[in-house]
Amino acid sequence: xxxxxxxxxxxxxxxxxxxxxxxxxxxxxxxxxxxxxxxxxxxxxxxxxxxxxxxxxxxxxxxxxxxxxxxxxxxxxxxxxxxxxxxxxxxxxxxxxxxxxxxxxxxxxxxxxxxxxxxxxxxxxxxxxxxxxxxxxxxxxxxxxxxxxxxxxxxxxxxxxxxxxxxxxxxxxxxxxxxxxxxxxxxxxxxxxxxxxxxxxxxxxxxxxxxxxxxxxxxxxxxxxxxxxxxxxxxxxxxxxxxxxxxxxxxxxxxxxxxxxxxxxxxxxxxxxxxxxxxxxxxxxxxxxxxxxxxxxxxxxxxxxxxxxxxxxxxxxxxxxxxxxxxxxxxxxxxxxxxxxxxxxxxxxxxxxxxxxxxxxxxxxxxxxxxxxxxxxxxxxxxxxxxxxxxxxxxxxxxxxxxxxxxxxxxxxxxxxxxxxxxxxxxxxxxxxxxxxxxx
Amino acid sequence: xxxxxxxxxxxxxxxxxxxxxxxxxxxxxxxxxxxxxxxxxxxxxxxxxxxxxxxxxxxxxxxxxxxxxxxxxxxxxxxxxxxxxxxxxxxxxxxxxxxxxxxxxxxxxxxxxxxxxxxxxxxxxxxxxxxxxxxxxxxxxxxxxxxxxxxxxxxxxxxxxxxxxxxxxxxxxxxxxxxxxxxxxxxxxxxxxxxxxxxxxxxxxxxxxxxxxxxxxxxxxxxxxxxxxxxxxxxxxxxxxxxxxxxxxxxxxxxxxxxxxxxxxxxxxxxxxxxxxxxxxxxxxxxxxxxxxxxxxxxxxxxxxxxxxxxxxxxxxxxxx
Numbered sequence: 001x002x003x004x005x006x007x008x009x010x011x012x013x014x015x016x017x018x019x020x021x022x023x024x025x026x027x028x029x030x031x032x033x034x035x036x037x038x039x040x041x042x043x044x045x046x047x048x049x050x051x052x053x054x055x056x057x058x059x060x061x062x063x064x065x066x067x068x069x070x071x072x073x074x075x076x077x078x079x080x081x082x083x084x085x086x087x088x089x090x091x092x093x094x095x096x097x098x099x100x101x102x103x104x105x106x107x108x109x110x111x112x113x114x115x116x117x118x119x120x121x122x123x124x125x126x127x128x129x130x131x132x133x134x135x136x137x138x139x140x141x142x143x144x145x146x147x148x149x150x151x152x153x154x155x156x157x158x159x160x161x162x163x164x165x166x167x168x169x170x171x172x173x174x175x176x177x178x179x180x181x182x183x184x185x186x187x188x189x190x191x192x193x194x195x196x197x198x199x200x201x202x203x204x205x206x207x208x209x210x211x212x213x214x215x216x217x218x219x220x221x222x223x224x225x226x227x228x229x230x231x232x233x234x235x236x237x238x239x240x241x242x243x244x245x246x247x248x249x250x251x252x253x254x255x256x257x258x259x260x261x262x263x264x265x266x267x268x269x270x271x272x273x274x275x276x277x278x279x280x281x282x283x284x285x286x287x288x289x290x291x292x293x294x295x296x297x298x299x300x301x302x303x304x305x306x307x308x309x310x311x312x313x314x315x316x317x318x319x320x321x322x323x324x325x326x327x328x329x330x331x332x333x334x335x336x337x338x339x340x341x342x343x344x345x346x347x348x349x350x351x352x353x354x355x356x357x358x359x360x361x362x363x364x365x366x367x368x369x370x371x372x373x374x375x376x377x378x379x380x381x382x383x384x385x386x387x388x389x390x391x392x393x394x395x396x397x398x399x400x401x402x403x404x405x406x407x408x409x410x411x412x413x414x415x416x417x418x419x420x421x422x423x424x425x426x427x428x429x430x431x432x433x434x435x436x437x438x439x440x
Numbered sequence: 441x442x443x444x445x446x447x448x449x450x451x452x453x454x455x456x457x458x459x460x461x462x463x464x465x466x467x468x469x470x471x472x473x474x475x476x477x478x479x480x481x482x483x484x485x486x487x488x489x490x491x492x493x494x495x496x497x498x499x500x501x502x503x504x505x506x507x508x509x510x511x512x513x514x515x516x517x518x519x520x521x522x523x524x525x526x527x528x529x530x531x532x533x534x535x536x537x538x539x540x541x542x543x544x545x546x547x548x549x550x551x552x553x554x555x556x557x558x559x560x561x562x563x564x565x566x567x568x569x570x571x572x573x574x575x576x577x578x579x580x581x582x583x584x585x586x587x588x589x590x591x592x593x594x595x596x597x598x599x600x601x602x603x604x605x606x607x608x609x610x611x612x613x614x615x616x617x618x619x620x621x622x623x624x625x626x627x628x629x630x631x632x633x634x635x636x637x638x639x640x641x642x643x644x645x646x647x648x649x650x651x652x653x654x655x656x657x658x659x660x661x662x663x664x665x666x667x668x669x670x671x672x673x674x675x676x677x678x679x680x681x682x683x684x685x686x687x688x689x690x691x692x693x694x695x696x697x698x699x700x701x702x703x704x705x706x707x708x709x710x711x712x713x714x715x716x717x718x719x720x721x722x723x724x725x726x727x728x729x730x731x732x733x734x735x736x737x738x739x740x741x742x743x744x745x746x747x748x749x750x751x752x753x754x755x756x757x758x759x760x761x
Contacts, residue, residue, distance in 0.1 A: 007539065007542045007543055008543075011535075011539045015528075015530075015531060015535075224528070224529075227526075228526035228527065228528065229522065229524040229525060229526030230526045230527050232494070232522040233522060233540065233588075234540070235494050236492045236494055236515070236518065237515065237516075237543040238543055422489075422494065435456075
């Protein structure tokens with residue numbers, strides 16, 4: 001009989017993997033996910049210094065070389081070797097500042113000319129204020145960048161005034177600091193702050209999607225066999241339980257293939273494109289604060305978490321796919337099926353709706369309970385593991401509870417399926433379902 | 441091995457609202473063509489599903505070739521064509537056939553060889569097109585039925601069960617099916633088919649079993665069944681129909697107990713004490729123009745009507761197949 005289960009599984013697997021829908025889904029989802037991660041990074045680097053600040057004019061009325069400093073700091077963020085462009089520094093006498101400004105305004109208003117102009121004067125040097133006007137003035141990240149460049153430059157000029165060695169100042173200017181954050185909980189170290197959050201959400205979402213998509217596939221497969229009446233021939237050759245097992249196994253294999261492909265392709269895309277993008281932004285830490293954690297989402301998923309996530313996927317898939325199959329066997333049409341799967345979907349969503357509280361506090365009682373219940377653990381536990389340290393014992397325990405839960409689901413579903421597959425006519429009531437379960 | 445292909449003993453199957461099969465026992469000899477006859481809802485399909493171990497009987501035992509019908513080896517020797525037919529619509533014909541054959545324990549390479557032979561035999565491989573490469577739903581209904589029939593016979597089963605095989609078949613496919621059944625019999629295979637069309641059964645079956653309301657009404661060798669029914673039947677053909685006093689004579693219950701009137705042709709059953717000669721004389725005296733007057737064995741159709749009766753059909757209608 002085991003051989004026949006494999007024959008069924010093989011058919012399910014090959015027929016689905018050959019289908020156009022599978023190929024499209026497998027390629028499209030990682031492309032989308034990579035896009036979600038890469039585009040903000042790309043935007044951040046594009047919106048950085050390199051492009052916009054290359055065409056600004058710095059009106060320096062300080063007479064202390066502050067303009068040159070700012071220009072150097074901004075230029076350090078660019079990758080272009082093009083030295084002919086770059087922030088243009090114009091030294092202006094304080095008295096002529098107004099005239100220089102109106103000239104700059106005219107230049108900015110000409111098409112394809114200056115992006116904007118920066119005014120530095122004595123109050124800037126005093127650490128009070130600087131003014132900028134330009135087309136990109138509404139970009140928060142660019143203005144932050146400009147502000148910090150001016151602050152840094154002011155500090156350096158004043159240090160120079162205080163007689164600090166020029167070489168020391170230049171070295172200071174080059175120092176780039178990145179803050180790496182790590183989450184600490186009462187249970188110890190776990191994950192790396194924001195990246196763990198993203199990793200958790202991505203894993204959870206992927207598991208949820210895979211369970212819904214492939215669970216529904218099992219349901220549709222069952223329904224197809226029933227409505228096309230091919231079921232009767234197949235069941236005359238193989239026990240319904242084995243047919244169900246083969247089907248779940250085959251479709252589960254498809255799901256696993258897809259998840260591995262998603263991770264593989266998505267990981268490849270991100271690791272391939274990310275250096276290109278960040279290099280583009282120069283060595284100057286142009287990766288903005290928002291892009292860094294998303295980029296690290298993939299890196300933040302350790303192989304251990306990945307392996308356990310796959311184990312949870314398999315458990316969750318078996319649990320839900322058999323229930324979806326039972327729902328499919330009870331009905332006679334796709335419309336009826338949508339109603340019949342509602343309870344199963346609600347069960348699945350009952351875990352997912354608590355995802356944000358779990359994300360906020362992965363060690364709350366709610367999160368712990370959800371990571372033990374067999375119908376929510378496949379989604380919640382991998383998320384928790386990405387966020388906080390979960391003791392191996394709880395993982396093993398929750399997997400064991402999940403296994404028992406899956407066995408119970410299979411037992412229940414097989415009984416409904418056995419009777420349902422050969423029963424045509426109206427949808428059974430709950431009382432009738434209970435009879436089926438007892439009768440089989 | 442037993443010389444009974446099927447041995448059903450005291451099988452009972454109850455459903456929620458009714459009893460589908462009551463205390464059914466029947467024996468099907470190996471190598472025979474066996475007709476399972478009965479009105480709609482008599483319990484034919486339920487019986488067949490129990491033979492195939494698709495559903496379990498509540499009581500009784502079923503053995504196939506001397507082994508319990510739960511044995512995988514025995515089930516692999518069965519070919520089943522259900523009444524409601526269907527295949528995986530989006531699947532390629534060859535792949536469907538290979539899959540179903542593999543489920544019966546056939547090796548894929550052997551299956552591929554036989555599939556080509558069968559497709560060729562049923563005209564599904566033509567110089568222009570190899571329909572084996574097409575998807576099932578690209579085939580016409582007739583072609584799909586051929587494919588389904590191939591799937592029933594691909595693993596060369598010892599016992600073939602055909603549930604209402606002629607329903608929905610055009611005359612050409614019906615003839616191909618009859619030829620195939622005959623060939624199976626010549627090769628020593630056992631064929632069971634269920635039908636409510638008596639003409640087909642009378643022409644093809646060696647033995648029959650009539651069931652109604654889940655009960656066996658009669659079974660045995662077809663020739664014996666007909667012999668036992670006796671030669672109390674008269675086949676009568678009249679030129680010009682039953683006019684004048686002829687109709688009255690035929691309705692005389694002292695002479696005729698049952699009359700099947702098809703205008704020019706009559707099949708009638710003599711009343712228990714009646715003499716055929718008396719009937720003939722009275723018809724001649726009444727001036728009937730007789731073209732044929734023959735003492736015959738009743739047709740299976742007559743036996744069926746006589747044994748099952750109109751009541752059996754009516755009450756049987758409400759149940760499952």
